Amino acid sequence: MEMIDDAVINIENLVKKFGKFTAVNNISFKVRKGEVFGFLGANGAGKTTAIRMICGLLEPTSGDIQVSGISVKKSPEKVKQKIGYMSQKFSLYTDLSPERNMDFFGDIYGVAKDEIKKKKSFLAQQLDVPSLKSIKTADLPMGFKQRLGLACALLHDPDIIFLDEPTSGVDPLGRREFWEEIYRLSGMDKTIMVTTHFMDEAEYCDTIAIMNFGRVIDIASPDSIKKKYSSANLNDAFIRAIEMDRKKMEDN
């Protein structure tokens, strides 16, 4: 493997077993600072288990992860401060106003009041709305909700942001605005980890890793993955990658 000096996530021989079942089977990879990294896999491939370990929510059976130089095994609490999480579907309180949502998430992460205020006005400016006070989050257009979710995940200024199917259901134009914002953050050296079943989203990543049966079977740029599996699009490439891996396992 090539040497990466500015790795912000360094996963080494990570294993997680639940009883006899090996959910994550000895995976190792690095994620660069500022990289947009896609983490893909079929349902049940071990993605969620791996992510929960990276976030310090689940203890590895063996192996370790360094997040910004901190060992997740030794200091899971410190790691949580480095990570922001956004899921398009579930992360906001829809009966509260956008402002109250930001106050709430700011409080949880112990963010200073004037810092929250600054971030509120930044978001209002970005979305080009006068106030985030007088409307219920439930009534916001989808694209706004998604940007609010992202703003909440960024309140404590994390180094790494996890995005879970961030633009599924968002209209194609809203989706593009979202990715412009993600690239802006990546330009500010934020590291972005995306999990998705939506191969259009994966196309925006610098690197993608494909998991199957607890292992990482491919790790490369979307273009190289497409080339490797002679596919016109990432959806077909993904399907071929998984099918070939399954066949290889059956043959052994």
Place this chain on the structure above:
Amino acid sequence: MNSLIKAEGIEKKFGTVNALRGISLEVSEGSITGLIGPDGAGKSTMMKIALTLLKRDGGSISVLSVNSDNDKTFIRQNVGYMPEIFSLYTDLTVEENLNFYFTIHKMDKQDYEKKRERLYRFSRLEAFTNTKAGSLSGGMKQKLALSCALMHDPKLLILDEPTTGVDPLSRQEFWGMLHELKEEGVGILVSTPYMEEALKCDFVYMMNKGKIIGEGIPENLSEEFEGSLYEFEIPGRKPQEFLSELKQIFRGDSVFMSGKKVHLALRGAEELSDIRTKTTSLDPELLVRKKVPELEDIFIIRVLAEGSDGND
């Protein structure tokens, strides 16, 4: 081909929100009709009106050749429906869920074994009969929900985003099942936010903000595009680094990101060499190529065109 749904000028308001603004569509037997569009486009509302679960505010609709105002019960008994949210009993097993659906359709008890075998063969869920529905994977849950919706052999299936959140491989299997049903003559109305799935439909309606902004055979939609589409790429650079420059050069045209690339849609035809000339001031590494638009491109072009015509 027999028409299973025929809707004309359907209107629906929720308070002050115009959820549907004159939707006309048709679903035929032995074919797959897709509703493609983002959340809030009106896909679910349209489906619920066809199912008689919601009242329309205007327009006319017939389902299975009957008037949906008079024959609600007939329609509900003869259409198979998979709602957007997984709505089976998660603490019942696969088998118990199937049995429950069999019971509520009040079918002859003797038929159960046959039905069950057939649905298991179709869904390949046989190994999971005693698994609780809640512990199935996303893809298997959807197969089970489809099996339940097929219990009473409906001629018409209405599937609301059945593959959202399901991985690509399971999605492919699910669509394989839909194609088998189509071959048997079933008419299917299916909604999806995944543009790539539109290509698996025989006919698609693109929906946005309660309106149909495009319709046709998916392959034809790309071919019928009157303008021209160009793709720009600078290897190793992120698209937002040259997106705004391209927007400057092609003011008034549609310029948008597509993965690591930037797409430019022109209303008329323009030579590749002209495009090259206009963009020489950009990075010398800039790659330009002409492209056949994909459905996502068509969707965006239509949305942008509507916006600029002030129709919104």
